[in-house]
Amino acid sequence: MLQDLENNFSELEKKILLLQKNYKNLAEKFSELNIEHEELKKKYDEERKKSQVLAEEQKNIKLYSAISGNPEHNRLMKNHINRLVKEIDFCIAQLQNSGL
Numbered sequence: 001m002l003q004d005l006e007n008n009f010s011e012l013e014k015k016i017l018l019l020q021k022n023y024k025n026l027a028e029k030f031s032e033l034n035i036e037h038e039e040l041k042k043k044y045d046e047e048r049k050k051s052q053v054l055a056e057e058q059k060n061i062k063l064y065s066a067i068s069g070n071p072e073h074n075r076l077m078k079n080h081i082n083r084l085v086k087e088i089d090f091c092i093a094q095l096q097n098s099g100l
Contacts, residue, residue: 066077 062076
């Protein structure tokens with residue numbers, strides 16, 4: 001009976017040590033994955049910024065093309081001018097409302 005209890009405790013101790021080892025390995029892996037996640041997040045943010053810059057450059061190129069008379073982009077130029085006129089009208093309205 002006593003021998004059985006000792007065997008059970010011995011097995012429990014082995015299982016506890018194994019669980020501790022597994023926990024330590026998982027904690028290390030979690031830490032590594034957190035670091036990798038942060039690096040990927042930074043890389044994603046950089047790529048997103050580059051994409052935004054490229055999209056803005058593409059928009060400007062189309063606008064310059066429309067200004068230079070490219071018939072393919074005339075509609076874009078008209079839309080851009082209309083947007084600017086609306087912004088100016090809005091600013092004028094705000095100035096009138098503020099009493100200036």
